Amino acid sequence: MMMQAKSYQYYNNTLCIPASLLYDDWGLLSYKSYLMKCYRGQLIRVREGKGKGNEALLSYHDLPQEYKMACKKNLGDYKEVALLNQLEPYIIPDVKAIDFFATHRYPDGRKLDDKIKIERATNCCILNAVKTLLTDPKQSTKAFGPKKSKIWDNISDAVNKLNEGKDEKKWFYNLPTSPSRLRSRYNRYLKEGYSSFVHAGEGNVNTIKIKGEIADYILAVYSLPNKFSVPELLDMYRMEMDNNGWPSLSEGAIKMFLDKPENVRIWTLSRDGKDIYDKKFKHTVSKDKTRWFPNVYWAIDGTKLDLTYYDPESSTKMSAYKRIDVVFDVHSEKIIGWSLSETESHVDHFTAIKMAVQTAGYRPYLLTYDQQSGHKSAKMQELYSRVIADDGGTHYPHRAYGHGNPADKLHGMLQTEVTTKLWNSDGQGIRTKKDSSHRNMEYLQQIKDSLPTKDAAIKQWEAIVRTWNEGKHSTLLVERNKLYQEEMPVSEEIQMEDIMKYIWIEEKKRPVTYRAHGLELTIDKKDYLFEVYDDEGNIDIEFRRKNVGAKFIVRYDPGSLDTFIQLLQTNQAGEKFLVAYAEPKRKFDPVPATMRDGEKVIWQKDFDVRDKEYERDLKAVAALQRRTGITPERMAADQELHIKMHGRVKKSISMDVDRKKSLLTEI
Template sequence: MFEYFENRVLCVHGGWLVDSGIISMENYRNITRRKQVNILQKGGNGRKALIEFNTMRTDIKNKVIEIAGDPYAKVTTISFIDYIEQDHKAYEFFKNYTLDSGEALPEKNIKEYCTNANILNAINTIYQNKAMQRKALAGAKLNVWQKIAEVVSELPKHTYPHTLPTNHRRLKDKLNQYLNDGYSVLIHKNFCSKNAEKINEEAGRWIFARWCDRVQKCTSFNQLLREYNQEAQERGWKELKTEQSLINYLSPLEYLWYGYRYGELKAKEKFTYHHKTALPSMRDSLWYSDGTKLNFYYQDENGKTATMQVYEVMDAYSEVFLGYHISKTEDYQAQYHAYKMAMKTAGVKPYQISFDNQGGHKKLESGNFLNKISHLAIKTQPYNGKSKTIESAFGRFQQQYLAQYWFFTGQNITAKKVSSRQNSEMIGANIHNLPTLSEIMSIYTKCREQWNSAPHPKTGVSRLEMYYNSENPDTPQVSPLQMVDFFWIEREKQVTCTSGGITFKEKNVQFDYMVYNGDRTPDLEWLNENINKKFTIKFDPDDMSLIMLYEKTPLGLRLVKEAETKVVLHRAKQEQEEFEAGYFKTVGDKLKEIRIANRDKVEEILEQEGRRNADYGLNEPALAGIESSRAKKQKTAIGTYQKKVSEAVLLDENGDVDIYNIM
C-alpha cells in the first residue's frame, strides 16, 4: 500500500485507497482529474498508480493513518546517499560566479562547491523529517548530528569530492550558515589571493606610454626596465626587479600597443577578425564490455581483403547490445565511443561495468573515466572467458546472425563447429565482390538490431522488451551536464587564439571556431583582447559544432567561453545568400569602431604623458581606410604610396628608384 517513488518520495497505491474504502472510485477520478493530488506513476500494464502522500487532503491522510498506521514505518529503509541529488541552481551559481579579480571559478572548485551544496541539501531534508532520519540514518541512537557527521565523513571522496567539516558542531554551523546566506558561503574567503609585484596606476600609465612612444623608441624590455627604475626613484614608485614584471603588465595590452610599435597596418593584420570564406562553387545493474574482430571481410580502398575491430557494451540482464564502435584497432577511443552510445541508449549511469585489462582500458582508468560513468568499475579475471558473459553472448550472435553472410570470417580458431568457420573457397573466388567498409558497417548495424529484437533464450521475451520493462532504483538518470563531464574530450595541446578565431586540426581535419554574440556576429571585443592567448579545448568528438575554451590557472582549468563553428561566407556575390552582404558590413563597421576606440585610448594616455607625435612636432598618421580627414592633411595616404612604389620605374641598371618623385 505504501512505496517510495525513486527511493525518495513517499507514495500510496491509488487502487488501495479505493479498495480500502477511504475514497470512492468517483471521488478518486475527480481528485486525480482536477490534479488535487500529485500522481507520480500512472497505473496499468502491471504497474500500480502512485499518489504522493504529502499532496493528499488532511482528511484522506488521517484515514490512511487510521487504517494502515504510520506510513513512514512501513516502507523499506533507504540510505543517506539516496537523498543526495544534483542542485542545478548551485551549478549555475558557481559557473557564473565572478571573483574580485574578474575571473571565473576554476572547474575543480565548481565541482567541489556543487558537491558541498548537494550534501548540505540532503542533510537539511533529512534533519527536517524525523521519519526520514530513522530511514537514512538507520535509526541512529547517537546524537543525530554526530551520526550525520559520521555518515558525511564516510562518503567516498572520488564520488563526492566535498570539503565539509567532519566535526558535528562545525557541520551544523555550516548548514545554518548555508541556509541563511546561500551558496556564496561555500566559496573560500582567500580564493585566488596572491602576492604579486604591484604596479600602481600612474606607473602603469608611464610604462604603457613609454612602450608606445614611436619617436624615442624603446627597443627592449631590458631598456624599459632600466628607464622605469630611474623614473621610479624620482617619482617614489616601487622599483622592479626583473623584466618579467613589465612583460606581465604589457602582454594583456598587446592589442592596444602593437600598432604603435610595429605600425597600425601590421596590428590590423594580427588582431583584426578574418572571415572564413569558401571559394566560388558545396544516438543496469551490470554492463559487460569487450572488443573483438568484426567477423566480416571487406574490400579496402586498395582492393585488398581487410577486417575491422568492434567494441561492444552489453547489459548482462537482458543481453541487449547497448553501444558499439567499429575501428581498425581496439583502443581507448573505440571504448570511449561505445560507452558513450551505451549511456545515451540507456539514459542512466550503470551500477557496475566489468571489462578486461587489455586495449585502451588502462588509459581510460588512468583518466578516472570508468569510475566517473559507473558506481563500480571492475576488471574481469584475465584468461577466463566464463567470467565475461559478453563472450558467450557474442559467440551466439556470431553463429546466429553474422554467419549468414558469405563474407563471414569465421569465429576464433578455437571454434569447433564447421558452421563457425569461413568458406575460404567462396571468399577466394569473390575477392573483388567483397562489400565495402560502409556496407559491412550497415549490415552489422542491422544484425545488432535483429539480435536486440529477438527473444531472450531464458524468458522468450525480446531482449529490448526485457530491458525497457525492467527498473533499477540504484541507477539514476544521467543529466546533460553529466554527459558533458563524462564524454567531452580535453585536447592535449593548447590552441592559440588568432585574429581568425580558434583553429586546430584533429585527425588531420581542420576545425575553425569563433566566439559569437547572440545575433551570431563575432564577439570582436573578446577577440581583440584575447589574440595570442593560449586556451585548453574541450569538445565532443561526435559533435564538433561547439567547443569549450578553458584557461589554465594554478588551481585548475577555468571556463572562459563557448565557441561555435565559424560562419562560412561566399566570396562571389553571385553565390552569396541574402544575409551575407549585410553580415560583411556589420562586422566591418564594428572592426572600425574597435580600431578607433583602441587608437583613442592610447592617444589619451600619450597626451597625459606628453608623448604624442604632436608633442614632438610630428603628424599623427590616420587610420588607413577609416579616417579620410586625417588622410587629407597628409600629402599621400599609405595605400597610395605603396601603390606608387610597386609601379615605380628603375632609373638605371643598378636598380635605383626615384623615391622622391613617387610622391
C-alpha cells in the first residue's frame, strides 16, 4: 500500500514523484541537500508538502538525469504506468451530444462519418467535464491549482495529456492545443452548445423546414440587438412551436439557416450595426489613378505627431506636439503644405492650405478632407471654394469611417517610415495593433533631460517632411519630388495677387468694436490687441476720432497676425469696403532703466496722445458752444429765470439764441 502511494502521480496536471523517495526511500541525498537543491532550483517542487496529509512533490521532467534513472529503476517507466489525469474522472457520456451528431446531416442528406461523430461528441464530453470542475471551486483548485492566472494553462495541459501513458489511445477528440484557443472554444461551446461544432458549410436535413413564417421568426429574433445565442433562440422557438404548429428543429438546422449569406446580411445589419455590416458587405468602387498628375488632387488631414520635447514647466518635464495638419499632393504623395500645433482648428487648416498654394502655384481640381468641424466651418468652406480650379474644380468631405480619404493611408506610411524612427517619438498611439507602433514610456522617462527643446522639435518635423518628399513613392518607386515635377496636362495657375486675396479669413461671428485701448480679437483661444497707426508709424489720431466705439468686420491671415489685420465696414448697399489696417499694439517697458535705445521717445509720443485728444476735443466743445450759444452758463441763467417766475415763463418771451430755442420749455 505504501509502495503504491509513493509512485508517479499528477498534480496540477504535472507529472510528479514524492520528494521523500530521494532522501528517505532511496537514500540518494540527505534532507539538507534536498532543501539546498530546491533552493538553488536544481529540484522543482510542485507542492510544498505543508499541512496534514500533504506530501512534497517534485516535477519529474525537471529532475536531473540520475534521479530519472532511479525512478525508472524503482517505479518503472512512467509511460507504462497507468496514471490518473485529474480531468479524466469527470468525463462522462453525453447522450444528447451523441444523438445530436448522430442525426446531423449534410445538405445532400449524408450522415457524418463515424470518426467525426465520435470526435465531436467526445469534444462536448470533455468540455462538459471542464465546466463541472470550474463550477466547483474546491474541485477546480484540486485539479487545476489555486492560481487563476494559470488555470487555463493547466486545463490545456490536462486536455492534451488525456492519452498520455496509455498503451492504446482511449480518447478520440479534436480540441485546440493552446490555452487561449481552448478557452475561446470553451466559451463558444457555452454560448452555442453542440452547434458550435457544426461548420458553416454543413447542413441539416430539417433545414428544409425553415421557410415562410418560421424563417421570418428565427431571422427576426436573431437580428435583435440583444444578441441571443442559437441555444437561446431554439428555446424561444420551442415556446412558440406548439402554439403555431411548427415542426421541431435542431441547433444545427437553425445555425445552418442563419449562416446562409443572404441571411447573414440581414441579421448583421440589425444585430451588429452599420460599421460591422460595412466591413463585411459594403460595396466599393475602384479608382483609376492612371490619369492623375501633379496638383490634380489635394488631400488635407490632421493626425497626431507626438514628437516629445523637454518642457521645464510641465510636471513630467515632457510635452509633445500633438497635431500635424498636412496637405498631400495625392498623385506624387508629396507634402506641399503643413501646420504644426498642439491643437487642431480652422487656423491650422488655413495655414496648411496657404503653404500648399504658395508651394504649388496651381489650383487643385479636387480637394478632400474629413468631417472635422474646422473643415466644414464657413471660413474654410469659403477658402476651399476659392482655391480649387474655376473650371471643374470641386471639394468635399469624406464620410466618417468611409476609408476613402487617401490622407489616412499616407499619414500611416509617414509615421511608420519616418516619424516613429526618431528617438524622441512616442509612437503612433495605444490603438495601433503593432507593438512596434507603441511608445516606450520607460525609455522616454529615462532620457527626458536629454530631449530636444520645443524649437528643436519643430526642426525635426521639417526634417521629416524633407525625408518623406525625397523618399520613393509607395508603388511607383520614384522619388516623390520628381513625380511632383511631372508635366500637367491641364492646369490653372494662381498668381501672387490671387494668393494674397485668398489668404485672408473673415471673422464672421460678430463685428468687433474698436475701443479706446484698441481692437481686441481672439483667434484659436489666443487674445490679440491691435491699433491703427498712420504712414509714419504714429498712432492715427484722426482714425481714433472717427472710429473709437465703431464696429468693424475683421479680416486676418492666421500666419501673419504679427503684422496687420484689415478693418472693414459695409455701405448701404451691403458692400464691404476697407477702412484701415490695424497692427499689433505696441508695448513698452515701464522701467526707464531697462528701456531700449529710442524706446522712451516712442513711448512719450504714444503717451501724449491722451492729452492731444483731450485738448482737441475740449476745443471742439468750446467751438460748438460758440456756434450755438448753448453753454452751461446760459442753461444756468434760464433755470434761474424759470425758478424766479415760478414756472410761468411764457413761450413768447423765452429767449431765442442764434435762432435756437432755449433749453427751457413752457410749463
